Amino acid sequence: MPDLPNRPRYAARLNAFKVPGGSVSDMLACAAQVGGIDAADLNYPDHFRGHKPRELSSLLAHHGMALNGLAMRYYSEDAFKIGAFTNPDPTVRRTAIDLTKRGIDTLAEMGGGIMTLWMGQDGVDYPFQADYTRMWDDTVSAIAEVAAHNPQIDVAVEYKPNEPRAYALMPDVGSTLLAVKEAGAPNLGVTLDFAHVLYADEMPAHAAHLIARHSRLLGVHLNDGYGKRDDGLIAGSVHPVQTVELFVALDQIGYDGVIYFDTFPDQGGLDPVAEARANIALVERLRQIAGQLRDDPQLAEAIARQDAATSMRLVATALYGAKG
Secondary structure, three states: OOOOOOOOOEEEOHHHHOOOOOOHHHHHHHHHOOOOEEEEEEEEOHHHOOOOHHHHHHHHHHOOOEEEEEEEOOOOOHHHHHOOOOOOOHHHHHHHHHHHHHHHHHHHHHOOOEEEEOOOOOEEOOOOOOOHHHHHHHHHHHHHHHHHHOOOOEEEEEOOOOOOOOEEOOOOHHHHHHHHHHHOOOOEEEEEEHHHHHHOOOOHHHHHHHHHHHOOEEEEEEOEOOOOOOOOEOOOOOOHHHHHHHHHHHHHHOOOOOEEEOOOHHHHOOOHHHHHHHHHHHHHHHHHHHHHHHOOHHHHHHHHOOOHHHHHHHHHHHHHOOOO
16 A cells, blocks of 8 residues: 655754754754754744854755744743743733744745744743733734734644643643634644643644644644653654554645654753654654555444454554554
């Protein structure tokens, strides 16, 4: 049976390749050693300190990488610790919105297409700490404003249950889709991060289908973990079956964007080049298996009657060569 078509571009978390005293140029050069990393996401404003957009575009081209998009990082002011879009101080909130707009302008200048919003600071740590209605309204309003800033740039919301705040304002796929719906901009969508989905107690394939049904799936961050935190392990290393199911779902909904390896070799002392190569090798194999299972009539029949025993035998045969 055929593999999944249209091999995606692969990108990796650039900070995984960071060395003490190293620059963005050094990180890109290290990522280029992997072979198969042909796209990149840059953090804004972090990766632009000391580098002009034109310079970074030249560096990407030199290393054979296309710019996929930018990811906002709200670390530039201490005040962001208690919120960017949800900050109780209107001046700080405006600073976060304007910073995001500058990021979108930079992205457009560099020819990228997706701005990812991960708003880890927007949440609470204690009961009676915040006005939830005001936080929600402020966030939806801010998302709508930054999306309207340049309708030609897609804006993706990446949800996560917590960290650094104890409770995120948008911790799961449902609340994120509600916010995107309320913001109401056609260039809005969602980024799915596999490890975030796991510890939101969700099934990745189900989350992908919900996003495609109610919004747009604009980004896929692949990694793995044990569902208790954002472990950032090699993709497919802990949950290969759910990873294969996600790939089948991505094919069903027609996702053709970049696969971004949001993994943390630096936390475990792994060689980042070897780790990135392992990500690609596992994902290529799991995508092949997804291609085999995608049109398997026996599997389709088993799923139709919710026959998990038959489904698991068929998946095990494809994954491990099990018989019987």
